[in-house]
Amino acid sequence: MSRRRGKVALLGLVVAGFAFLYLxxxxxxxxxxxxxxxxxxxxxxxxxxxxxxxxxxxxxxxAWLSLKIATINATGAxxxxxxxxxxxxxxxxxxxxxxxxxxxxxPLVMPDVIIGISLLLTFVSMExxxxxxxxxxxxxxxxxxxxxxxxxVAVVVQSRASGxxxxxxxxxxxxxxxxxxxxxxxxxxxxxxxxxxxxxxxxTLSLDDLVIASFVSGPGSSTLPMVIFxxxxxxxxPEINALATLLIGIVALAAGTATWIQIRRSGRA
Amino acid sequence: MAEASTSRPVTDAAGKSFWFSGKGLVAGIPYLWLFVxxxxxxxxxxxxxxxxxxxxQPPYSPLFGADGSYQGSFFNYQxxxxxxxxxxxxxNSLWVAGIxxxxxxxxxxxxxxxxxxxxxxxxNLLLMAVMLPFWSSFLLRVYALKTIMADTGLVNGLLLNFxxxxxPIRMLQTDFALxxxxxxxxxxxxxxxxxxxxxxxxxxxxxxxxxLxxxxxxxxxxxxxxxxxxxxIAGAMLVFIPATGEFVIPNxxxxxxxxxxxxxxxxxxxxxxxxxxxxxxxxxxxxxxVLPIMLFQIAESRREERx
Numbered sequence: 001m002s003r004r005r006g007k008v009a010l011l012g013l014v015v016a017g018f019a020f021l022y023l024x025x026x027x028x029x030x031x032x033x034x035x036x037x038x039x040x041x042x043x044x045x046x047x048x049x050x051x052x053x054x055x056x057x058x059x060x061x062x063a064w065l066s067l068k069i070a071t072i073n074a075t076g077a078x079x080x081x082x083x084x085x086x087x088x089x090x091x092x093x094x095x096x097x098x099x100x101x102x103x104x105x106x107p108l109v110m111p112d113v114i115i116g117i118s119l120l121l122t123f124v125s126m127e128x129x130x131x132x133x134x135x136x137x138x139x140x141x142x143x144x145x146x147x148x149x150x151x152x153v154a155v156v157v158q159s160r161a162s163g164x165x166x167x168x169x170x171x172x173x174x175x176x177x178x179x180x181x182x183x184x185x186x187x188x189x190x191x192x193x194x195x196x197x198x199x200x201x202x203x204t205l206s207l208d209d210l211v212i213a214s215f216v217s218g219p220g221s222s223t224l225p226m227v228i229f230x231x232x233x234x235x236x237x238p239e240i241n242a243l244a245t246l247l248i249g250i251v252a253l254a255a256g257t258a259t260w261i262q263i264r265r266s267g268r269a
Numbered sequence: 270m271a272e273a274s275t276s277r278p279v280t281d282a283a284g285k286s287f288w289f290s291g292k293g294l295v296a297g298i299p300y301l302w303l304f305v306x307x308x309x310x311x312x313x314x315x316x317x318x319x320x321x322x323x324x325x326q327p328p329y330s331p332l333f334g335a336d337g338s339y340q341g342s343f344f345n346y347q348x349x350x351x352x353x354x355x356x357x358x359x360x361n362s363l364w365v366a367g368i369x370x371x372x373x374x375x376x377x378x379x380x381x382x383x384x385x386x387x388x389x390x391x392x393n394l395l396l397m398a399v400m401l402p403f404w405s406s407f408l409l410r411v412y413a414l415k416t417i418m419a420d421t422g423l424v425n426g427l428l429l430n431f432x433x434x435x436x437p438i439r440m441l442q443t444d445f446a447l448x449x450x451x452x453x454x455x456x457x458x459x460x461x462x463x464x465x466x467x468x469x470x471x472x473x474x475x476x477x478x479x480x481l482x483x484x485x486x487x488x489x490x491x492x493x494x495x496x497x498x499x500x501x502i503a504g505a506m507l508v509f510i511p512a513t514g515e516f517v518i519p520n521x522x523x524x525x526x527x528x529x530x531x532x533x534x535x536x537x538x539x540x541x542x543x544x545x546x547x548x549x550x551x552x553x554x555x556x557x558x559v560l561p562i563m564l565f566q567i568a569e570s571r572r573e574e575r576x
Contacts, residue, residue, distance in 0.1 A: 006485065014383045020456075021456060056547075083298055095287065101566065102566055103308060110562075111511050111531060112514070114514060117538060125327075143306060146302075210408055210517060211535075232408075232521070247409065
C-alpha cells in the first residue's frame, strides 16, 4: 500500500466515523420539521411538533424537574469532586488511598442497573432503620446523581490539578500566604476551567440519566428521561424530535462558544 | 511526587496524622460520601439477595428471625444457576458487549489517530465534534437509531423508494441493532482515552523505525500499536463494562426476548417485583465484572502515575 493511498483510506474511515456519529442527530433535526408523523414519509416542512411540545405539560414539568435536579447535582458534585480530585492529584500517599482511587474509578464504568438497584435498596434499608430518607423522590435522585457525578468531576479536576505549575502556589506560600489563602487566590482560579467543565459534565450526566433515576425516584417525581422513555416505547412521537432538536441546538451553541473562546485564546497566546 | 513544602511529609506509617489534619477533612468528606452511597450499597444488595421475596413492605424476608436465628439462604443463587435462561443471558451479555467493544475499537482507533496527528486547531475542532453527540441526550440518540433502523424507518424507506429492495430488511430487534446501538453511543468513550495516549506518544520512535527502512504499516504494527495499548485497555473497559449491563439499548433496539442481563434485571425488579432475585442478578453481574473493573483501575492508576 502506497503512503498516499493509505492516507486516503484513513481519511475515508474517519469521515465515515463522523458520519456515523452525526447521522442520527441529523435525522432527529430533519424529522422534527416533518409534517408527516411517519419517519419514512416526507410530508413537507412544518413546525407543528414544536407547538405540540410546548403544549405538552407532562414534558414541560418533567423538563423543569430535571433541570432543577441537574443544577443542584452539578453544584454538589463539583464541590465533592473538586475535593476528591485535589486529594488524588496533591495529597500523595495516605492510608486508604487505594480504596479511594477505586471509589473514584469504579462509578465511571459501573453499569447503571447495579448502581440503581443497590442505591434503592440502601435507601429502603435506611428508611427502615433510621427513618431517613422518608420515601423516595427528588432527594434520593439527587443523592444518587451526586454519587456518580462526583467521580467524573474528580477525574476532570485531577487531570487539571496535576498539570498545574506548583511554583506559583509555592511562591504565594513563601511570601507568607496561609495555605487556605494560597488555595483560594492562586489554585482555585487556575482550576476554574476544570471546575466549569466538571460542572457541565455533571449537569449533562444528570439530565441524561434514565436507569438510576427510575430505580430511586418515587411517585410524582418523573424526570425528563423517564417521560421520554415512556413516550418513545409507545411508538413514534414527533414532538420528541422537536425536543431533541432544541437540546441539540443548545448543546451546539454552548460547544461552539466554548471552542470559539478557546481558539481566540490560543490565538492570542 | 514531592509534598508541598508547608505540610509534614506523610508516609504510610504516619497515616493517622493525615486523617486528623486539615487534609484529612478534605479527603474525608468525599471519601465518606462515596463509602456510604457507593460501597455500602453493594453490601446491602448482597444482604437482600440472601432473602426470599415476600408480599410485604419492604418486599423481602428479614435476615434474622424473631428469635434471632439466621434465615438467609442462597435460594436465589440456586434459582439463578439452575435456570438456563439466566446463564444464557449472562453469556450473551458478555458476547454482545465484547463484539461491540471490538467494533468500537475498529471505528474509534483511526479517528483517535487522525485527531492526535492533526494540527492543534483542527485537533480541537475534531475533539469537540467527537464530544458534541455525547453532550446531547443519550436516550434521544438511541431513539433516533430506532427511527433509522425500523422496518418503516429511514433506511428501509429509502431503499424501498429507490426500488433496491422489495421488502424491508429487518434490522431493529436483531443483535445487529444492539451492536450498532452500543458502538454508536459508546464511541466517544473509546476515542478519548485512545486520543490521550496517542497524543502523548513519542512519534520520533515511529520516524526512527521508518528511517531505518520499516514500511509505514509495519512501523504502525510494531511501534505505534504496542505503545497505545494502555489507551486501548482504558477505552475497551469504558465500553465493555457498562455495555455488559446495558438496559436502554437492548430495550429500545433489541428483540423482546433479547437475552441481556441488564434488561432481565430491570424486568425482574419492575415487572415481577422480585427484589431479592434482582439483587442476586446484580451481585453475579458485579462478580463477572470484577476482573475487567480491576483491569480498568490498573490502567487508570498507571495513567495517574504518568501525569
